[in-house]
Amino acid sequence: MAPLSWDLQLLNVCAALLLLLAFAMLSQRRIVTLVDLLALQGAVLCVATALVAWRTGKSHLYLSALLTLGLKVLFLPWLLRRLIRRLDVYWDTEPMANIGGTMLLGLLIVIFAFGLAQPISALANTSTKSTIGIAVAVTLLAFLTMITRKKAMSQIVGFLSMENGLFFAAMSATYGMPMVVELGVALDVLVAMLVLGVFFFQIRERFESLDLHHFESLKEEK
């Protein structure tokens, strides 16, 4: 096997780091650390996007790398941290019972994602196609993170991490979505964040907590 060029190798490292961060999020109990990890994931994603942009010479990818940097590395984590401070949940931790079991499930999901991505990789004609599996895995792991959490804040972080995974998948498979779509998605995420921020205050007003199991009392009485 011929050795890969250095930029592809670096891209592979980035992909592996994304996967690692996804696992770190899955196992992290503290909410503040979760936000830090999200920022780190955004940074890795930004580097990966810039690398692909450099390799393919597509200028709009530089733009989306910048967008990633601004939105996912700087603005959203800042917003989240501010929210955490304002909501006074800085020391909150997730009551997670069985981290080992969750990890094992995560491993199986990775295998599933890798297997799933093999035929897609065969179809794609980009030079980054081998990382599609990792992108799918990151998305699914973020989903799993959301499922295993009870606090509203960490669910948001899981949601954003999922978006990162999808973005990376699009980049690996087709060198990114068209710019319009990307901008639209970014705007969506931003608005969703702002709306959710307002929501959190409302939720806390109502239940005096951000624990989502309080929602269970909202169902119709029989």
Add this chain to the structure above:
Amino acid sequence: MNVIALLTQGLEIIVAVAAAPLFLGWINQCRAWLQNRSAPSVLQPYRTIQKLFNKDAVIAANSSALFRVAPYIVFGAMTLAAAIIPSMGTRLPFTAAADAIALVGLLATARVFMALAAMDSGTAFGTLGARREMMVGFLAEPALLMVIFVASLISATTSLPAISEHLTTEAIGLYPSLAFTAVAFTMVLLAENGRIPIDNPATHLELTMIHEAMLLEYSARHLALMEWAAALKLFNYACIGFALFLPWGIAAGAAAPNALLLAIPVLAVKLVLAGSGLALIETVSAKLRVFRAPEFLATAFLFAVLGLLVHLLLGA
């Protein structure tokens, strides 16, 4: 089998046996510096061993012959392990007889004899140490094997010299899978050698101790051999790490004697760096409760498996 190969083989064993306490001394010195203590001399482990050899052995009256044989077996196993691991050259005649899997088996043999010897004195501490040591063992071994698996898959062999040779002669590449497994390996190294966060090598008589609890009944030359073997084990683990993840500078293939001469300072530099790194890790981390050890080693296993999967996906 030529003269140089035999020479390399002999040199590796002698260097390992002779330098292992020095490596330990260096780590202790670094730790002391990092913790703002006045550091003991790097030669302190030698002095301790020398002192122990000259003492009268006190042996528990109810122990059997196994208790007295075990230090020799553990020391022998660790010395043989040093013969298998390519620390300076890759042309080692003996490595044909034992590959990486056999190395894991050899380390397990040493562990089992140590645990049996600890149970032989029939004290609460001995059995406690044996039980915990075996627990760390069964948690660490799968992770270690997965680490070796990844390296073996990359180089299509389980022979350690061949793995190092493959990795040195390949065009220098970034292997994300190897990065993952390197993290996993470091965690296994810490656990298997009784370092913080799993065990604290600096204390006696804590209820959380593992390695020291097993050696509590040993004294004099037996203890000296056990301590030497422990130092040798740490040295060996460091050399496994170099062979798998930092093989550069090793005398690959049928190298000339001067390559071998160059390999010695390279090894020394690697050891100095690794020792200070270890001391740093140990200084910044806190000791875990014994029952957090499974989580720690499960994480190591996870890293190793992720490395494996990433290798299978990316081929790197």
Add this chain to the structure above:
Amino acid sequence: MMGMSSLSTCLALLAGWIVIGIAGLARPMSVRFAGRALFLAGALCGAGLALVSLWALNAPPEQAVLPIGLPDLPFHLRLDALSAVFLLLLGVTSVGTSVFGAGYFRAGEGTAPGLLCLQYHVFLASMGFVLIANDAYAFMFAWEIMALASYFLVTTQHRIAEIRRAGFLYLLIAHLGALGILLCFGVLQGGHWEMTFDAMRALRLGPQWATCAFLLAFFGFGAKAGLVPLHVWLPEAHPAAPSPVSALMSAVMLKMALYGILRVSFDLIGAPLWWWGLIALGVGLFSALYGVVFAAAQTDMKRLLAYSSIENIGIACAGLGLALVFAGLGMASLAALAVIAMLYHCLNHALMKSLLFLGTGAVLHATGQRNLGKLGGLMRYMPWTAWLTLIGALAIASLPPLNGFVSEWLLLQAFLFTDQIPRTFINMLLPLGAAVVALSAALAAYVMVKFYGVIFLGVPREGTLVRAHDCGRLERFGLAWLAAGCVLLGLLPVQVIARLNAAAILLVGTGLGEHGQRWWLLAPLTQGRASYGPIAFFVGVLSIVLLTALVVRLFYHGRVRFSLPWDCGFGQLDARMQDSAEGFGQPVRHVFQPFFRIERELPSAFDNAPKYRVIVTDRVWYALYEPLVGLVRRAANGVAWLQQGRVTTYLLYGFVTLLVLLGVVLA
């Protein structure tokens, strides 16, 4: 063997066993005759069988027809390489157990010696017949005799209710399994009603029927092998039997089941489908982990060994599964590697497990204790037993340079190729199987440290143990024979694999090559890929150990003082402060909590006489068997309604049945 075929010699030796067994009835109460002389004669037969099968390994298959059996189905016999491997296993192991048995059986323990002699030798002979049977009828006949003989051996101490219950459970599951095997043969004959294996070999079944046959065989033989979840009988039945019989059951009888799966899936069905292997692999790995985790939690030494047997059978089954996967995908040389790993493991386990069971037998005789909590420190009172058992314990913990390591090494090498399987998902999932194998092996080391440390090391936990005496000369020979086997199989893998190759060629069409292999260096794969030289390894360790000892002796004085172990100033150190068996198993219970159903009895802080008790039981029993028992009981109650107690009602049943039958016949 000049002038005499291997098959007929083998048959004569098996008949010899039966004759010896019957001769036991001549003086049934005499321990000297039935318990000693005849067992020694049986050991000679076993040695002969081992020699013949060694000869037959590299000879072409032989066939014969015996003029007994059903009117148009006489017994067909066949001795090929696969049978020979397992006959070798039977012969070698039986020498050890028989010689040990000759010194072991005493008068006044349940069944009379003569009867025991009959049951024991019929059990041996029936296992031999299972291996050379070449038609379904002869196979089932021998199989059932084997089950019955072992049932009677299990219930030797039939006055104890628990043992009767264990025997019943064993018989029940054995028959469920036999039903599966019978149905499997029913599928394999494919509607031609030709019950010889030759006919089945010639017949090619469609994939559906082949799958059906495989699944039935896997269920039927799996019940006998003790694969999870059909394992529940094993930890009950094996400890109940006298130790030489426990040894035979664990070491040899379980392998008969693996032989059956091999014979049906590779030989009779002919072209295995690759995904069958996944089933075997999954079940095998799960059994391995399950068995060893439970072994770590046991407090009875024979139950511990029984659970460890589940582990080892699981590992062998995983090897078989891997072989099926490779064979089904046409990767023949890798299939050969996996098959050889599996056969090697079978041989290894036969020797080491019988060695350990015999060791527990010697301990049991010397102390009368099976409970690990009441043993300890026996190494000083029973040095022979202790040192020989140590070899078995180290071997089963798969430590080099003993035999357990060789098969583990081969299996792991086979696992290293699973990433080349041309199926997505599978090529990523299977390499993880190696981690399970490694975990099981490491846990096995844990279990063996517990087993050996608690029985032989430390301080005696009961005062009476100091009167324990070492075993007799015959028993020592039995132990030493098996220990020597462990060492030889560990040191000479090249020679062993050269013999096993014939069986691999028979099963998957190719054997292992020799790539730069020398007589002391095992190198079964492509050039430079992997090699292992246990002799060099052993000599290496030994010479370093001796050299170190010499240097230490030369340069330092060898003064030794003896004193009491350090008690931390407490002053009242006693034997109860050592880890109990429960205590030693605690980390495993903690880590693998979901496997167990644990009942704890904890003292409160204010108890004057605090009591602590923990009972660990099998979840499978409550999850699977209890509901099943309830179901059967309810069904039985339903049927019981038919029993009205009036004779006229019973006559009515008969009358109605007659009418229905006549109606069926006329229609």
